[in-house]
Amino acid sequence: MRAPSDQFAPAVCGTVRSRFADRADVTALLAAFCFFLSAIEYMLPKPLPFMRLGIANLPILLAVDLLPFQWFLVLAAAKVVGMSIVSGTLFSYVALFSLAGTLVAALVMRGVRRAGGRMVSLVGVSIAGAVTSNAMQMLIARFVIFGEVAWLIAPLFLVTGLVTGTVMGFFAEFFIEHSTWYSCAMGKSDERDLADVLDEAPSDDSGQGSVAAGSKNAGLATAAAANTSAAPPARARKNAGRFARRERYERFCVPWISALLGFIIAVVFLLQQGILVKLVFLALFIGWTWFAGKRFSLISTVVVSIGIVAANLLIPSGRVLFKLGPLAITQFALTEGISKALTFEGLMYLSKAAIMPGLHFPGRFGAIIAQAFQYYDRIIEYRGKVRAKTVVRDVDALMRRVWASAKASQEWPAGGTPESMDQTQA
Amino acid sequence: MKLNSRVRVRFLDIVIFSLAAALVVGTSLLVLNRQSGTRYVQMTGETGEWIAPLDKEADYEIPGPLGDTHVHIHDGLAAIVDSPCKNKLCILAGAISQPNQWVACLPNKVFVRIVSSSSNDNGGVDASAF
Numbered sequence: 001m002r003a004p005s006d007q008f009a010p011a012v013c014g015t016v017r018s019r020f021a022d023r024a025d026v027t028a029l030l031a032a033f034c035f036f037l038s039a040i041e042y043m044l045p046k047p048l049p050f051m052r053l054g055i056a057n058l059p060i061l062l063a064v065d066l067l068p069f070q071w072f073l074v075l076a077a078a079k080v081v082g083m084s085i086v087s088g089t090l091f092s093y094v095a096l097f098s099l100a101g102t103l104v105a106a107l108v109m110r111g112v113r114r115a116g117g118r119m120v121s122l123v124g125v126s127i128a129g130a131v132t133s134n135a136m137q138m139l140i141a142r143f144v145i146f147g148e149v150a151w152l153i154a155p156l157f158l159v160t161g162l163v164t165g166t167v168m169g170f171f172a173e174f175f176i177e178h179s180t181w182y183s184c185a186m187g188k189s190d191e192r193d194l195a196d197v198l199d200e201a202p203s204d205d206s207g208q209g210s211v212a213a214g215s216k217n218a219g220l221a222t223a224a225a226a227n228t229s230a231a232p233p234a235r236a237r238k239n240a241g242r243f244a245r246r247e248r249y250e251r252f253c254v255p256w257i258s259a260l261l262g263f264i265i266a267v268v269f270l271l272q273q274g275i276l277v278k279l280v281f282l283a284l285f286i287g288w289t290w291f292a293g294k295r296f297s298l299i300s301t302v303v304v305s306i307g308i309v310a311a312n313l314l315i316p317s318g319r320v321l322f323k324l325g326p327l328a329i330t331q332f333a334l335t336e337g338i339s340k341a342l343t344f345e346g347l348m349y350l351s352k353a354a355i356m357p358g359l360h361f362p363g364r365f366g367a368i369i370a371q372a373f374q375y376y377d378r379i380i381e382y383r384g385k386v387r388a389k390t391v392v393r394d395v396d397a398l399m400r401r402v403w404a405s406a407k408a409s410q411e412w413p414a415g416g417t418p419e420s421m422d423q424t425q426a
Numbered sequence: 427m428k429l430n431s432r433v434r435v436r437f438l439d440i441v442i443f444s445l446a447a448a449l450v451v452g453t454s455l456l457v458l459n460r461q462s463g464t465r466y467v468q469m470t471g472e473t474g475e476w477i478a479p480l481d482k483e484a485d486y487e488i489p490g491p492l493g494d495t496h497v498h499i500h501d502g503l504a505a506i507v508d509s510p511c512k513n514k515l516c517i518l519a520g521a522i523s524q525p526n527q528w529v530a531c532l533p534n535k536v537f538v539r540i541v542s543s544s545s546n547d548n549g550g551v552d553a554s555a556f
Contacts, residue, residue, distance in 0.1 A: 112438075112442070116436075116438045118436070119436050119437050119438040120436050120437075120438035120439060120442070121433065121434060121435065121436045121439050123433065123435060123436075123439045123443075124436065124438050124439035124440075124441070124442040124443070127439070127442050127443055127446050128442050128446070131446045131449065135449075148479070151456075151457050151460065152457060154453050154457060155450055155453045155454040155457060158446070158449060158450045158453055159450050161446070162443075162446045162447060162450060165446070166443065169439075170433050173433040173434075174433055177433075315464075315479055316466065316477040316478075316479075317477065317478050317479060317482070317484075318476060318477070318478070319474055319475070319476050320474060320475040320476065320477055328475075328477055330476075330477055
């Protein structure tokens, strides 16, 4: 069954092909998928706070062959900035981890692809990227949060990179082979029988209600919609209160002033040495986050903090306070751990509170981020299903629909159309 | 329509996978080795006990009945550099670095010893034992 309003269907890529020449637009769409996948990743349970599957790197993996080098870098940067705004971590260490990991992985992936040519597939590219990204994040963890003990979790981090990198690589290879969108973007549509794929595409735009929240559809869209559709009454009430606070806050606060204020406070906060002062700051930041109507979890804060303190205690240093079995709890290691945990969590809350979704960046890069957020909204509003069984086809349908719908509405950001941006770039 | 396909694994994919796997194994071995051989300076005074890693530069003032004994740790060596005792034998004893080596300021009741997290780390054969 053919999707009636699918703009890809009648002329395959014909009507939209010219848009693929617009690198800014393609970059924005891929960046939007980075944001979306990182939001999905955020919702998945993790065995360790810093452990990630790396699914948000999939669009970057797809872009290795798709985008010219400078746009490829723009995509990596847009991913970091956009993700930091979505999760509100722009001023925290998490953004630092993300920036270093993503940029190094992007460069390595590109380098491997260029050097390897036909000898390497996206599987190898993905493994190289994932492992270097995790290694880079380990180095930062070593010098910023955990200290020497970070080496203890290094093998675990690298193994995770190896496994997820392999899986993502296979998925990406499989995806590009079957994706109509990718095929159009690469200008290869004539070589394949796209009609087949399109004929089989699910009629995902019939508008017959919300994204299915059934157990069979444990897919991407379901996860995004779960918050609103299946919340129990108590939680719904709590959320309603939070949304009301958020609305009130956003009415009175200008995003860029809030961000600037947050940045200045972050610098002041980082200069503090005393644990008590840091604790007071943290309490204020939590209050601010609550007031701003942002979602947060005190349990997660406590768990992560205990993890950071415990990691620091493993290397004893200073006066022995007491002994827990073979482990001596030492004063210096304890205060150092608490201080690092307070800094980490403080920046996290400050960032959450100060970064508002309406934050815009100036210039052409800002326009791409804004464009990506518009695509992101389309992805979240998408009414189709993404099933585990037909994930490649469903995601491809999602990409085509989001791509086509943005064109139909012509909602280009202030500062010119992507076409004009591309011309100035060229 | 079923999407039947097989991803073609190329030569360099296998090379990269092997390199990454080797990195994982290498890091694991390195971590095991490093962790089991970590040496600490254990300083015991009249009022308590202090522990510090031997590979991190630090200064400690250990209180005793006569005053503070100053222990300086640097470049994998630990030494008493100042003590309120009369004969200063503890300072003359020099720096220690091997597991179970010790230096003490007996009048001030301060005892400094190197300990290792591994029972195998005995710092090599002590020739004077033969």
